[in-house]
Amino acid sequence: MIEVRNLTKRYGGKTAVEDLSFTVEPGRVTGFLGPNGAGKSTTMRLLLGLDRPDGGDAVIDGRRYRDLPRPMRVVGALLEARAFHPGRSAYDHLLCLAQSQGLGRRRVEEVLEQVGLADAARRRAGGFSLGMAQRLGIAAALLGDPRVLILDEPLNGLDPEGIVWIRNLMKGLAAEGRTVFVSSHLMNEMAVTADHLIVIGRGRLVADCSTEEFIERGAGRVIVVRTPDRDRLAALLRAEGAVVTETDADELEVAGLQAPRVSELAAAAGLVLHELAPRRGSLEDAFMESTKDLVEHGADATATGGAK
C-alpha cells in the first residue's frame, strides 16, 4: 500500500506538487493520470526518495522508501526507459542491481526470461530499441519480486504486442495481491487496465475514484437512438427533460434519460425504433472534461500557484 500525505514539492519558485494526499491500495491496478506537467513524475520521484519533499511525506507499507533496508525487494520501480549505461549488457545491468540487494544470478536469468530479453541479454544495452529498453526497465523493477510496483509510462515505445503483454502483466501482479501504481498517457489502455484512478492537475488532486465512476462522472452516459421519425422523437424526449443532440438524419444522442423510458415514450407515440443502445463515454472524454480548466488556464494559474 502506498500512502501520500500532504505532499508538497517546489522547484525554485514553481510548485510541482501541492498538498497532495491519496492512497494506493493493493490488489488492483491504480492508474495515475494528469496533463503534461501535472506533477506525476515528481510525485513518483518523491515516493521513491529521489527528490526530497518540501512538505508532507510518502510512505510504502508504512515506511519511507529511504528506510527500506533492501528497497528493491519491496518496491519495483520504472522511471525512465534508458536508466542504464549503454556500454553494459542487459545481464550485467541487472546483475549489479541484483547484487546490491543480495540477490543472485539465477534471479537475473529469471526476470530476463520473464520479460523476453533472454536472447539479447549479453548484448550492449545501448543498442536496444525503445521497446527493449522498456522491457529491461521492467525487468529491473521485477528483480526483487516486490509487492509494490511504481511504473512511470511503462507503455512508451512498446508495440501492440508489448502493450498487451504489459497489460496482462500488471493485471496479473495486481491479482496476486500486489500494489500496482502506473502512469500513462494512453487513455484507452488505462480504461481497460486500471481499476482505480488517481487524477492530478497542476500538482493537486482532481479525482480519486474507480475508473467506471470517473468516466460516468466526467463523460456521462448517453443513449444512441436510431429512428425514421427523428424530429418527432426528439421533441418528445426534450419534453421529458432529456438533452438531445441530432447526430445524423435518423440518429439521436440522448443524455439524462434511461433507455427503458425512451422506449416507453416511443411506443406510446407509435414511433418505430431501429436502434436503442446505451453508450458509455470514453475515459479520454472524461479526462478532458475533468482537466479542461487546468489545461486552459495553465499559464496564468501556474504563476499564482508559484506565488503561494
Next chain:
Amino acid sequence: MTATTAAVSAPAAETRAAGFGALLLSEWTKIRSVRSTLWSLVLLFALTQLFTVLFIQMGVANWDKAEPAQRAAITLDPTGTILGSGILLSQLAICVLGVLVVTAEYSTGMIRASLLAVPTRVPMLAAKGAVFASLVLVVGELTALCSFLIGAPIIRQKVPVGLGDPGVLRAVLGCGLYLAVLSLFALAVGAIVRHTAAGITVVIGLVLVIAPMANLLPGDAGRYVRGSLPTEAGRLITQQHPAEGDVLGPWQGLGVMALWTAVLLVVAAVLLRRRDA
C-alpha cells in the same frame, strides 16, 4: 496488511540490509562490465612503459649535452626520474577515469537505478570509491614496478640505482598509492560536479594548471602553497630523496593529499545525500 499482501511478501529478506559486501560486489560488476574502463587501464599500463623507455633513453643519450643542473637532479633522484616519466601520463588517465566512474552514471541515467537500489546513497558512493581505488592501486603498483624495472637498467648506464637502495622501494610502491589516492580525488570531484566535461576540467586544472601558477608566488609563502597542493604534495612520495625546497617529507606529502581527498569526499557525500537526484 491483508492476507493477500502477506502471501507475496518475504519479510525475512527485507529486514536486514544486504551489507557493504553486497555493495562492493555490485560496484565491481559495474566497473568490470564497462569495457572502456578496463581498456583504459590496460592502455595506461602499456603507454607508461613505452614513455618510460623513451624518456629515459633520451635522457641517457643526451647526457653529455644536458645542463649540469638537470644531470644533478637525475643523479640525486634516479627513481623519481624513472617514475615521473610515466606518471605524467598515467595520472591524467586516472583523473579522467575517476571523474567518469561517477559522472557516467549521471549522464546515462544509471544513477536513478543506483539510488533506487541504495536509497541511503552514501554507502553506494563509499563502495564505488573502495572498488575503484583498489583497482587503481593494483594497476598503479604494477605499472610503477614495471616502469622502474624497465627504466633502471637504462639509467644505470649513467647513475647507479637498485630496488634495494634506500628510499627506492618506498618511492616505487608509493607511486601506486599516489595514483590510488588521486583516483579518489577525481571521483570525489566527479561526484560534486556531476558533469563529465566540467569534472574533468576541474581535476585536470587542479593537477596541471594550479601548480605552475602557484610557482609564480614569490618567496617562502609561494613554496608552502605550492608544496601543499594535492598532487604536488602527493608526488613527493615518488622521490627517492627529497629535492631542494621541499616543505614536506614523502609520507607527509601523501598525507596532505589524502587530507584534501578526504575533505572532498565528505563534501561529495553530504551533497549526494542532500541533492535531488
